[in-house]
Structures are given as C-alpha cells and as structure tokens.
Amino acid sequence: MWTSKYSWKFLLIEIALILLAIVYLSPFFFVVVNSFKDFSAILNNPASLPERLDFTNFIRAWEMINLPSALFNTILITIFTNLVLVIFASMAAYRLVRHPSKGNNMLFLIFVSTMVIPFQAIMIPLVQMSKWFSLINTIHGIVIINMGLIVPFTIFLYHGFIKTIPKEIEEAAIIDGCSPYGVFWRIVFPLLKPMTVTAVVLQSINLWNQFLEPLLFLQLPELHTIQIAINTLFGAYTNQWDLALAALTISILPIIVFFLIMQKQIVAGITSGGIKG
Template identity: 60%
Template sequence: MLEKPYSFKVFGVEAIAILLALIFIAPFYFVFGNSVKSFAELLTNTASLPTSLHWDNYSRAWEALNFPLALRNSFVITVLSNIGLVFISSMAAYRLVRHPSRLNRVLFSLFVAAMVIPFQTIMIPMVKLFSWLSLINTIPGIVICYMGLGVSFTIFLYCGFIKSIPREIEESAVVDGCTPYGTFFRIIVPLLKPMTVTAIVLNSLWIWNDFLTPLLFLQKPGLQTIQTATNTLFGQYMKQWDLALAALVMGMIPVMVFFLCLQRFVIKGIADGAVKG
C-alpha cells in the first residue's frame, strides 16, 4: 500500500496542532518555572527561565501551609465523595434506564436540568441549610454537599453507558436464580467499570481543584483543603507568589498522576457511553 505524499495541507495541520499544544502547555511552564524562582525574580522576570533554582520554596510552603494536613483533608473529601457518588448514581441510573416509566423519565429530565444550575445561585440557601443542620465545618457535611452537587452529572454518565448493556445478560442471570440486587452487583457493576473509572476521574478533578465550596463549608484552619490553604498566602498587603506557586505544584502532582494513569479508561468509558446515550 502506497503512502500518501507529505503535502502542504498536512504540514499546515501539524503546525496548527503544535501551536495549540504550546498554548495549552504554557500555563504549566509559568507555574513550574516560577515556583523555583526567588520572589524578586518572579516579579521582575515572570516569563523568563529561572536564573537560579530555589527549591526551598517547596519546603517553606510545606511548613507554612501545614501541607500534610491539607493534603489529607483533600484526599479524604475526594475519596468519600466519590464512593457516595458512584454507589448512589449507579443504582439510580440503573433504575431509571431499566424501568422507563413516566415518573423515571421526569426524574431523569430533572437531573439533566439540575446540571445547568450555577452553584452561585444556590450556595447561600445551602450554607443556611447546612448551618441549621450543624454540618458546617465538618467533613461529612462537605461530602454530602459534593454528593448532592455531583449526582446529576454522574447519573447522566451512567445512564448513557447502561443503555449500551444488552438486557439479555440480566435475563440470563435472572433465569439462573439471581435476585434483582444480585443481578446488579454481580453482573452490572463489573460491566460498569469503564464508566465508573470515568466518573471517579472527572469528579476527582472537580472536587480536588474546587475552591469555593471548601471556602464556604470548611472555615476552621484544621479542615482546610489544599486550595483554601494556598489562599492564605494572599493577604491584604502581601502576596507570597513564590510559596503559592510551589504549593500549587505540590497540589497538582497527585491529581495529574491519577489522571494520567487512568486516562485510557476515561476515553473508553466516554466512547462506550456515547453509543446509545
């Protein structure tokens, strides 16, 4: 089979792709490059390469923010929220898809409609409600908050994927004596693995990087996440950019590694979920 000749059109497409890649990589260059500069050099030569590497920015940020505590809080909140979202959303989506009654269609429409409601429009009523329930400044409180905010999107993902699963598989399990719960947990849940990983990755990126929700619901210093702890470096008269950028890098690394390790499952889950979704 003859290869197509390398044309000017192909060269133009590749050049545009490289240019777009450089544009998207540029923020990472500024964050990583400036995180090892001195404060004075950072302010005067932001776009240049560092003349000397100040790795002590990381150790100073580690101590100033009590970074292990903030890392633990972010990790616990992200893990617990994902467990709740996956458990509730998968079961709800299975019921909505496999029992297409008028009520379930209305419920699915409400879940989809809830995805377009900005958080800023409901945050004040939510803070008042959670305060009344004594859930402010508690890990369970913010986990419940994230579960409520993320359940619509997660159900939407699962519904599209479950539609691509043949009903014959479940019917065979019922013939073999499986109960409805046994069919779901033994047959459906393993098949949902690509979409489950996709939901976990997407929700983790959102929860880990979220700033506004922890700022509203976790106001005690011992409950700060990485994002809210980093915000303490910006005061009225002083902004410690050198430490803040180092903290941002340390906060980015776990979620970046997590995403890179699971990105193939994300692509597969989205592609499979779009078959009949």
C-alpha cells in the same frame, strides 16, 4: 514525497494543534519555573529559567500553610465523594433505565435540568440548609454537599451507558436464580467499568480544584483543602507568589499522576468492556 494519507493539510493541522498545546501548557511552565525563584526574581523576569534548583520555597510553603493537612483533607474528600457518588449514581441510573415510567422519566428530567443551574444561584440557601443540618465544618458534610451537586451529571453519564447493555444478560442471570441486587452488582456494575473510571477521573479533577465550596463549608483552618490553604498566601496587602507557586506545583503533581494512571485504566476498560450482542 507526500502520500495521499499525509498531506499538507494534515501538517498544518498538526502545527496548529502543537501551537495550541503550547499556549495551554504555558501557564504550567510559568508556575513550575517560577516556583524555584525568590520573590524578586519572579518580579524582575518571570519568563526566565531559574539560575539553580532551590527548594527553599517548597520547604517554607510546606510548613507555613500546613500542606500535609491540606493534602490529606483534599484526598479524603475526593475519595469518599467518589465512592458514595459511584454507588448511588450507578444504582439510580440503573433503576431509571430498567424501570421506565412517567415518574422515573420525570425524575431523570429533573436530574438533567439541575445541571444547568449554576452553584452561585443556590449558594445562599444551601449554606443556610447546611447550618440547619450541622454540615458546616465537617468532612462528611462537604461530601454530602458535593454528592448532591455532582450526582446529576454522573447519573446522566451512567444513564446513557446502561442503555447499551443488552437486557438478555440480566434476564439470563435472573433465570439462574440471581437476585435483583445480585444482577446489578455481579453482572451490570462490572460492565460499567469504563464509565465508572471516566466519572471518577472527571469528578476527581473537579473536586481537587474546588475553591468556593470548601471556602463556604470548611472554615476551620485544620479542615482547609489544598486550594484554600494556598489562598491564605494572598492577602489585602501582600501576595507571596514565591511560596504560592511552590505550593501550586506540589498540589498539581498528585492529580496529574492520578490522571495518567487512570487514563491507562480508561483505555483498558473500554477495550475489555465491549459487549457483543
């Protein structure tokens, strides 16, 4: 017997959402399933389940495109970009919110407006400027470039969240003798934990899946990221789908594990980060 809280309407919505989830998860299914097949089996029937779990493709891909080095480079870029991004974006957003002026309002407007500019529109001048400042083929160079590309969106996130923090907390800390930097790092920044976790998760997924930026700014083989390394398996005349799908499966696992772990942190951060005013 259906109750007023659960009707046929909700059932139909749930069925539609389940079907939609299946559609979105189907590419992941094909990647994982076909990563255990040889090349001929993938071409003959890509939708079938593998006859046995053969890890040959994973071993060959791991060695052929030097996946350990690519994973290390990707993790290094992701960690340092997030670290620099959180520090500078949170401080910039705090300054813009707590010291409103025409100049700061204009600066925030400029940050927000850059979010609508596609990377392809600034790609050529950015490459030229990177050559002038010797940022090509360096890890710190692409970290600086990524920070410039991502920081406007992160400032936008922090800007809205900081507005919800009562000024009275900061004023009480100042009365107790806390310095401006102490107020931010000891009082404000811990309260930004929910937004910090959210920003880190979003940007980590973005950085992990970057292709065009590393392709332009990291041209040396030893500096290739995971996406560029996988791309080397596709040429003008041959596409090594068996190795590429195995490499994709390996590359997907770390970011999925990271997302699941940080998802719990988001819930915990929101629960413990509430402010009663």
